[in-house]
Amino acid sequence: MAALTEGLQDYLEAILLCSAEHKFVRTKHLAEKLGVKSPSVNAAVKELARLGFVEHESYGYIELTAEGRRQAESVYSKHRILYRFFAKTLSLPNDLAEDTACGIEHHLDELTLKKITRLLDFLERKMKQSEEFTSELRKALDND
Amino acid sequence: MAALTEGLQDYLEAILLCSAEHKFVRTKHLAEKLGVKSPSVNAAVKELARLGFVEHESYGYIELTAEGRRQAESVYSKHRILYRFFAKTLSLPNDLAEDTACGIEHHLDELTLKKITRLLDFLERKMKQSEEFTSELRKALDND
DNA sequence: TAATAAAGTTAGTCTAGGCTAATTATAGTC
DNA sequence: GACTATAATTAGCCTAGACTAACTTTATTA
DSSP states (O other): OOOOOHHHHHHHHHHHHHHHHHSSBOHHHHHHHHTOOHHHHHHHHHHHHHHTSEEEOTTSOEEEOHHHHHHHHHHHHHHHHHHIIIIIISOOOHHHHHHHHHHHGGGOOHHHHHHHHHHHHHHHHHHHHOHHHHHHHHHHHTOO | OOOOOHHHHHHHHHHHHHHHHHSSBOHHHHHHHHTOOHHHHHHHHHHHHHHTSEEEOTTSOEEEOHHHHHHHHHHHHHHHHHHIIIIIISOOOHHHHHHHHHHHGGGOOHHHHHHHHHHHHHHHHHHHHOHHHHHHHHHHHTOO
């Protein structure tokens, strides 16, 4: 499949999230979500259309193609796992967890993601099973 | 302190590593280590010198300033922790662990790094204490 | 229905960070 | 001491991805 830069992956992810919120995705929504100006969105969407990840007719709505959705969901699933790790397991502040997840989500391959998921599942299972384990872990993490 | 892009952080880290290997760091070494051509190194080093992170006289050696070393070590310490996490804790292949660590090291702040370190310390302590814990964790991670 | 507001697009600029080709400096060898 | 190989630098180009300013399209509303 075609090459997707980090930046374009961010756009795909934002389109996925916006389409959950608004049903129709517009340039304006993406600009707001990503904190960029509309010409930047326009250029990115044009490139994504050229690569076959979105459909977009001029002055109209923006929609993911099947492949675009697949890619967007891949990125977003990484984001969610990482957020879980940072916010829940490590108890970092939500906005920091969010920012960190966002920064590194592009750099994890499927195998790494799978391993992290299993580690989180394991830790959560242990914590559910054992109060002692939970307090040990919390104490280890909060050792300020 | 002045702004350092991800790319410039990579150069600082490479200078730190090269200075451990070669004693005198040269453009050529950095180009090899980073997989770029020498004009790219030259431009980056020039910028780092302008920002006060390295000293470099034309056609001579490249040296970190105190601040440059501090920055480089900050990045490298993140790298090492992440490598430990990916290679040791998650048992990922060394080169994948290396690449992943390299990709995300720029995106972790000190607090996040501290929490990850504590989690790793905790897990390693538990594994040292308990064979059962170790095999449970290994089994959870290798659940193919 | 004409006027205006809002949204989208286009054109042109900038920065970071690569590259190649050509030049200049240094070092090693006859 | 001159010649050559290696290294470093400069000049100039390219791409991604941001921006502003100007323009066009669409939608709203008097």
